[in-house]
Amino acid sequence: xxxxxxxxxxxxxxxxxxxxxxxxxxxxxxxxxxxxxxxxxxxxxxxxxxxxxxxxxxxxxxxxxxxxxxxxxxxxxxxxxxxxxxxxxxxxxxxxxxxxxxxxxxxxxxxxxxxxxxxxxxxxxxxxxxxxxxxxxxxxxxxxxxxxxxxxxxxxxxxxxx
Amino acid sequence: xxxxxxxxxxxxxxxxxxxxxxxxxxxxxxxxxxxxxxxxxxxxxxxxxxxxxxxxxxxxxxxxxxxxxxxxxxxxxxxxxxxxxxxxxxxxxxxxxxxxxxxxxxxxxxxxxxxxxxxxxxxxxxxxxxxxxxxxxxxxxxxxxxxxxxxxxxxxxxxxxxxxxxxxxxxxxxxxxxxxxxxxxxxxxxxxxxxxxxxxxxxxxxxxxxxxxxxxxxxxxxxxxxxxxxxxxxxxxxxxxxxxxxxxxxxxxxxxxxxxxxxxxxxxxxxxxxxxxxxxxxxxxxxxxxxxxxxxxxxxxxxxxxxxxxxxxxxxxxxxxxxxxxxxxxxxxxxxxxxxxxxxxxxxxxxxxxxxxxxxxxxxxxxxxxxxxxxxxxxxxxxxxxxxxx
Numbered sequence: 001x002x003x004x005x006x007x008x009x010x011x012x013x014x015x016x017x018x019x020x021x022x023x024x025x026x027x028x029x030x031x032x033x034x035x036x037x038x039x040x041x042x043x044x045x046x047x048x049x050x051x052x053x054x055x056x057x058x059x060x061x062x063x064x065x066x067x068x069x070x071x072x073x074x075x076x077x078x079x080x081x082x083x084x085x086x087x088x089x090x091x092x093x094x095x096x097x098x099x100x101x102x103x104x105x106x107x108x109x110x111x112x113x114x115x116x117x118x119x120x121x122x123x124x125x126x127x128x129x130x131x132x133x134x135x136x137x138x139x140x141x142x143x144x145x146x147x148x149x150x151x152x153x154x155x156x157x158x159x160x161x162x
Numbered sequence: 163x164x165x166x167x168x169x170x171x172x173x174x175x176x177x178x179x180x181x182x183x184x185x186x187x188x189x190x191x192x193x194x195x196x197x198x199x200x201x202x203x204x205x206x207x208x209x210x211x212x213x214x215x216x217x218x219x220x221x222x223x224x225x226x227x228x229x230x231x232x233x234x235x236x237x238x239x240x241x242x243x244x245x246x247x248x249x250x251x252x253x254x255x256x257x258x259x260x261x262x263x264x265x266x267x268x269x270x271x272x273x274x275x276x277x278x279x280x281x282x283x284x285x286x287x288x289x290x291x292x293x294x295x296x297x298x299x300x301x302x303x304x305x306x307x308x309x310x311x312x313x314x315x316x317x318x319x320x321x322x323x324x325x326x327x328x329x330x331x332x333x334x335x336x337x338x339x340x341x342x343x344x345x346x347x348x349x350x351x352x353x354x355x356x357x358x359x360x361x362x363x364x365x366x367x368x369x370x371x372x373x374x375x376x377x378x379x380x381x382x383x384x385x386x387x388x389x390x391x392x393x394x395x396x397x398x399x400x401x402x403x404x405x406x407x408x409x410x411x412x413x414x415x416x417x418x419x420x421x422x423x424x425x426x427x428x429x430x431x432x433x434x435x436x437x438x439x440x441x442x443x444x445x446x447x448x449x450x451x452x453x454x455x456x457x458x459x460x461x462x463x464x465x466x467x468x469x470x471x472x473x474x475x476x477x478x479x480x481x482x483x484x485x486x487x488x489x490x491x492x493x494x495x496x497x498x499x500x501x502x503x504x505x506x507x508x509x510x511x512x513x514x515x516x517x518x519x520x521x522x523x524x525x526x527x528x529x530x531x532x533x534x535x536x537x538x539x540x541x542x543x544x545x546x547x548x549x550x551x552x
Binding site for chain 2: 025026028030054055056057058060062063064074076080083085087105106107109110111118131132133134135142143147149
């Protein structure tokens with residue numbers, strides 16, 4: 001726990017106005033950030049010699065529909081040096097975009113494509129933002145809460161144009 | 163003036179060496195790969211979406227079908243996440259049974275990998291040896307859980323049932339015989355000249371790149387990073403077992419092969435340790451809100467009958483919050499991130515699949531190499547499309 005506080009403490013010293021909320025549940029630390037400062041903070045966490053969050057373990061979206069802003073993008077970082085995880089979260093509204101962290105962690109390349117595919121959140125400066133699991137031309141974003149589980153067109157036959 | 167042009171070749175999705183339905187588009191300059199683009203999603207079933215419409219117990223069978231060679235490990239990752247969310251403690255015997263089954267499953271998964279990887283490169287005998295041993299493991303699973311490929315053996319708070327009569331002897335005879343089988347595999351490959359030529363110096367990924375691309379599991383350890391979730395964040399009493407983390411040095415196909423073989427030896431040793439020290443006691447957490455009452459109680463006691471009905475029909479309601487729990491699956495770090503809004507279904511269940519990120523680093527390994535080496539590089543990262551596409 002002490003090590004996680006180190007990251008949070010450093011962030012609060014360096015970016016006092018950017019740390020909106022720090023919560024802890026079952027020993028996991030969540031830091032909520034505004035999306036405009038996300039890239040700067042990620043780069044700081046990656047480069048800082050005491051922290052060295054060199055691995056982006058996971059990046060995913062969460063839909064809190066009907067709240068506004070409805071989406072949250074969640075980053076799970078891991079530092080080999082501290083053997084600690086840190087979760088960053090940022091709120092994103094419908095139609096808004098987030099700055100890509102692909103230039104810091106290459107792992108974000110496919111993970112951001114997946115969020116784009118399944119939630120429709122776009123990422124600025126991403127080198128190759130295409131759908132990844134679904135095919136090009138698919139309409140809708142399945143992990144949104146207003147997307148029906150059985151699909152919008154489950155009773156219609158799918159005939160692709162040839 | 164001769165004109166040089168790049169040639170584009172499509173590989174897959176129906177290709178035996180892509181281990182499922184992976185499609186690769188390769189741009190070639192002669193035999194050299196200039197650019198490789200993987201296309202995935204052919205096996206997308208929407209498991210994360212389906213999970214949002216199911217109660218916590220109903221999700222366990224879905225997890226079997228992610229990486230279908232490592233069902234016990236997937237179950238384990240999921241139930242650990244839910245248990246963390248609920249804040250319940252699992253009895254020691256159940257923890258040891260989980261470790262034993264997860265390690266047997268790791269052996270089975272690595273045996274499939276070894277057989278198919280060697281087959282891709284042209285060594286056919288291995289496949290028959292490996293499936294012979296894997297069959298024994300699946301028979302053990304069948305007796306323990308009732309299922310072979312998708313056992314669904316783990317439950318939130320413990321395991322489905324205790325070991326059946328006489329199974330311990332069978333597991334022990336398997337564990338005792340396995341080191342000799344390992345020797346058979348190694349005689350065929352480890353110093354085989356053809357094998358060395360096809361795997362040494364092929365598909366290299368450096369330590370720094372592997373970390374930056376989010377690579378985990380034997381693929382990361384092959385690059386020389388001594389990191390394993392079982393050691394970094396011990397779960398299910400792994401801190402009470404003695405084992406080492408094998409690592410490679412150059413990060414080529416051979417290193418990944420060698421790391422997995424050493425890992426199989428340690429897995430075998432962990433199964434033996436679990437068998438030797440298996441504690442006595444209950445196999446389910448003593449929490450009436452989570453665990454089903456015993457069957458005889460349901461048939462004789464009205465309160466137990468009501469409790470059984472409530473748990474089965476309504477499910478369990480964890481507190482509001484979000485947790486991430488991960489295990490070292492056979493392919494790497496498999497994690498579940500669950501967001502609960504306090505209802506009986508998860509608001510969000512994110513699966514962090516190891517193969518997804520390992521595969522995203524594949525172009526890094528094969529670009530600049532020969533087209534013939536693509537096959538051995540794909541085999542060496544041991545992907546399963548079931549968990550990449552989910």
